[in-house]
Amino acid sequence: METLSRIAVENKSHKEEHLEYLMLRFGKKVYQLAYYFLRDRQMAEDIYQEVFLRVYVNLDKFRQESSYYSWIYKITVNLCKDYLKSATFRRIVTVGTVKDFNESCRESNKLFEQVEGGEVFSHVMDLPEKYRVPICLYYIDDLPVSEISDILKISQNNVKIRLHRGREKLKKLLSGSTVNE
Amino acid sequence: MNEINDIKEKIKKESERFFSGFNNEKMSKSVLSKINSNYGEKRKNKPSIYKITFNSSIAARISVILACFVIIITSVFFFKGKALYEKNDMMGKPVSQQKIDLNDTSYNDKWITFFKINKPNKVLQGNLLAVLWETGINGDYQMAYSSMFENSSKPEPVRIIAFNNEQPSIIIISTKSPDKQYIHYRVVGYSGSRIVAFMEQNYVTGGEIAVIDGAIKETRLVPGIIYDKKQNNDMHEVVTYYIPYQINESGDIYTSVENLKISKGDYIAVLGNENTPVETLTPNLLVDWNPGSEFLNDNKNTKFFRTENTGQEEIYIKPLYEGGQGRKISVLIQ
Numbered sequence: 001m002e003t004l005s006r007i008a009v010e011n012k013s014h015k016e017e018h019l020e021y022l023m024l025r026f027g028k029k030v031y032q033l034a035y036y037f038l039r040d041r042q043m044a045e046d047i048y049q050e051v052f053l054r055v056y057v058n059l060d061k062f063r064q065e066s067s068y069y070s071w072i073y074k075i076t077v078n079l080c081k082d083y084l085k086s087a088t089f090r091r092i093v094t095v096g097t098v099k100d101f102n103e104s105c106r107e108s109n110k111l112f113e114q115v116e117g118g119e120v121f122s123h124v125m126d127l128p129e130k131y132r133v134p135i136c137l138y139y140i141d142d143l144p145v146s147e148i149s150d151i152l153k154i155s156q157n158n159v160k161i162r163l164h165r166g167r168e169k170l171k172k173l174l175s176g177s178t179v180n181e
Numbered sequence: 182m183n184e185i186n187d188i189k190e191k192i193k194k195e196s197e198r199f200f201s202g203f204n205n206e207k208m209s210k211s212v213l214s215k216i217n218s219n220y221g222e223k224r225k226n227k228p229s230i231y232k233i234t235f236n237s238s239i240a241a242r243i244s245v246i247l248a249c250f251v252i253i254i255t256s257v258f259f260f261k262g263k264a265l266y267e268k269n270d271m272m273g274k275p276v277s278q279q280k281i282d283l284n285d286t287s288y289n290d291k292w293i294t295f296f297k298i299n300k301p302n303k304v305l306q307g308n309l310l311a312v313l314w315e316t317g318i319n320g321d322y323q324m325a326y327s328s329m330f331e332n333s334s335k336p337e338p339v340r341i342i343a344f345n346n347e348q349p350s351i352i353i354i355s356t357k358s359p360d361k362q363y364i365h366y367r368v369v370g371y372s373g374s375r376i377v378a379f380m381e382q383n384y385v386t387g388g389e390i391a392v393i394d395g396a397i398k399e400t401r402l403v404p405g406i407i408y409d410k411k412q413n414n415d416m417h418e419v420v421t422y423y424i425p426y427q428i429n430e431s432g433d434i435y436t437s438v439e440n441l442k443i444s445k446g447d448y449i450a451v452l453g454n455e456n457t458p459v460e461t462l463t464p465n466l467l468v469d470w471n472p473g474s475e476f477l478n479d480n481k482n483t484k485f486f487r488t489e490n491t492g493q494e495e496i497y498i499k500p501l502y503e504g505g506q507g508r509k510i511s512v513l514i515q
Contacts (some may be wrong), residue, residue, distance in 0.1 A: 023209035052212045120193030140196045
């Protein structure tokens with residue numbers, strides 16, 4: 001019994017070490033990806049925690065059919081999508097609809113994005129979510145179209161279309177303001 | 182496209198600046214802290230993300246979808262005329278099966294199968310349906326006889342009573358309800374070319390069936406005995422010996438019993454596939470008896486006697502037609 005307990009503890013510590021390593025390697029990327037979806041730091045931190053808790057729970061079941069990176073990113077995308085669809089997320093809005101929420105959110109987040117990031121970054125974040133995420137993954141994270149397609153579970157053709165439309169919209173946004181160097 | 186590529190470096194630099202405030206070490210420590218408090222393994226406290234994701238709105242939608250599905254299925258059954266309560270696993274589910282040999286001239290296979298069955302009144306009773314199968318001309322099994330045994334849970338092995346000649350055997354199909362302490366049974370044999378029940382008995386309280394010297398010995402409990410003029414509420418054990426007989430095409434009588442030993446107080450009944458006169462040679466030992474309906478159970482081809490005294494008696498089953506051969510049964514009353 002004592003041996004079994006000791007083995008269980010040792011296994012647990014191995015698992016935690018493993019998780020620590022994964023968080024060190026992919027933690028920031030997970031946070032960024034969550035932010036691309038939600039444009040909220042607190043929510044992105046919640047997603048970060050939930051992603052790695054899931055990773056910890058399912059670490060033994062992970063059969064290495066894909067890379068850790070791909071697996072973790074997919075968990076992140078799924079959680080973000082669920083969060084966006086949730087009614088509670090919509091109820092955070094104190095004024096009417098999700099559009100209104102996005103409007104008020106944009107105003108406050110925009111300030112942070114402009115001050116802490118920059119004007120261009122802020123405009124990128126102003127894009128609609130379905131264009132914003134592929135644009136960020138492509139231009140900020142340097143991911144190829146094939147990987148973006150795999151993570152977002154959309155076709156490569158669809159990724160290219162969204163990138164193209166995202167670029168067009170970004171051009172309009174950028175042309176509508178003065179970019180400070 | 183070139184414009185975007187031109188500012189690509191700017192986008193990257195600004196995003197790095199924006200996300201530089203993220204403290205990965207702090208975040209990872211908070212995750213490990215939750216795991217060490219058994220969060221990751223037991224998931225006692227679901228994070229807010231789960232409360233957000235799995236909420237009453239989604240549950241309500243799922244409930245509506247399920248309700249629609251149930252309504253659709255119900256409608257399908259309604260318009261097809263099927264009762265909703267019918268469960269395929271209760272209709273026709275075999276409980277036991279036994280191969281039998283009736284020693285008849287057909288040389289076809291015969292089986293008795295017991296099925297669980299419910300009446301179409303939406304009440305679960307736990308009835309049993311006994312089916313006697315025989316192979317037909319084309320080799321397929323067909324139903325030769327069937328009978329339902331109400332509120333019975335336990336089929337008993339089929340008892341076979343053989344006749345010492347070319348006559349087919351008679352069988353006893355019975356079920357028992359151990360908790361309710363009664364039996365149902367059917368005495369089944371050939372009448373002409375058809376398989377029929379010579380006798381049906383239901384709800385025989387405290388019932389037991391045995392085959393003794395070719396006779397069917399039935400034991401049951403009855404409240405009081407009218408014969409003894411003891412009208413009381415005590416249950417008395419009554420033993421009845423049923424002597425089966427068959428009449429062939431020539432009018433000859435055949436029986437499975439030649440000699441029978443019984444006790445004073447027991448009853449004798451002569452049971453056949455046709456109604457034929459039955460006489461006794463010694464009037465003071467066995468007396469004609471007309472039992473109540475619970476004994477008769479609409480069995481018309483049965484003649485009852487009660488034992489009056491001890492001694493040796495003979496029962497003579499007379500043929501219906503001239504030229505037919507009768508049969509005598511010796512009965513020793515002890």
